[in-house]
Amino acid sequence: AQSVAQPEDQVNVAEGNPLTVKCTYSVSGNPYLFWYVQYPNRGLQFLLKYITGDNLVKGSYGFEAEFNKSQTSFHLKKPSALVSDSALYFCAVRDNSGTYKYIFGTGTRLKVLA
Amino acid sequence: DTGVSQDPRHKITKRGQNVTFRCDPISEHNRLYWYRQTLGQGPEFLTYFQNEAQLEKSRLLSDRFSAERPKGSFSTLEIQRTEQGDSAMYLCASQVGTTQNTEAFFGQGTRLTVV
Numbered sequence: 001a002q003s004v005a006q007p008e009d010q011v012n013v014a015e016g017n018p019l020t021v022k023c024t025y026s027v028s029g030n031p032y033l034f035w036y037v038q039y040p041n042r043g044l045q046f047l048l049k050y051i052t053g054d055n056l057v058k059g060s061y062g063f064e065a066e067f068n069k070s071q072t073s074f075h076l077k078k079p080s081a082l083v084s085d086s087a088l089y090f091c092a093v094r095d096n097s098g099t100y101k102y103i104f105g106t107g108t109r110l111k112v113l114a
Numbered sequence: 115d116t117g118v119s120q121d122p123r124h125k126i127t128k129r130g131q132n133v134t135f136r137c138d139p140i141s142e143h144n145r146l147y148w149y150r151q152t153l154g155q156g157p158e159f160l161t162y163f164q165n166e167a168q169l170e171k172s173r174l175l176s177d178r179f180s181a182e183r184p185k186g187s188f189s190t191l192e193i194q195r196t197e198q199g200d201s202a203m204y205l206c207a208s209q210v211g212t213t214q215n216t217e218a219f220f221g222q223g224t225r226l227t228v229v
């Protein structure tokens with residue numbers, strides 16, 4: 001069975017500092033990995049995805065993620081955090097059956113402190 | 115077309131009442147999903163439509179839940195005889211294509227509170 005783990009419930013970082021939100025996965029076959037962000041009382045907004053190719057994926061709002069096959073990780077990163085980045089972040093793996101549904105992690109709350 | 119639209123945004127209902135939510139996906143998106151998100155958890159898959167056909171239902175979808183997507187356009191999710199445990203955010207997502215490469219787009223969700 002496929003699964004995603006986000007080991008940190010919350011990450012605090014000072015504005016201007018680099019941030020990392022961790023994600024590890026377990027899949028059979030090739031992983032299709034995604035990051036989404038959720039602001040309060042809102043739906044999920046797509047940030048970036050890894051399908052194949054370069055291990056460093058660039059996405060929206062200056063975010064990037066590093067795919068590491070040997071460590072089965074897909075950590076979200078940003079070189080310089082903004083207060084407006086404060087939100088709930090979800091890592092997801094796509095089910096490899098025909099539905100292509102997502103299996104989400106439990107989420108990591110990011111707080112960027114001014 | 116500005117994205118996936120869900121209605122209503124908020125619903126408060128008494129236990130035992132029936133509720134229905136609507137989702138309008140992005141035009142030309144043949145795949146439509148319903149997820150449920152409870153506090154402190156990630157979204158959990160409920161059901162999937164490809165065009166008008168409902169192709170998968172999660173075991174989370176008890177027989178009190180029913181979903182439809184007539185004509186492969188908008189979708190409705192109905193919960194009969196609501197229970198307090200049904201309180202959650204219900205998210206709809208749509209996706210185009212026949213490959214795993216494309217991302218899903220989510221609506222803003224319907225927050226259900228059962229009192």
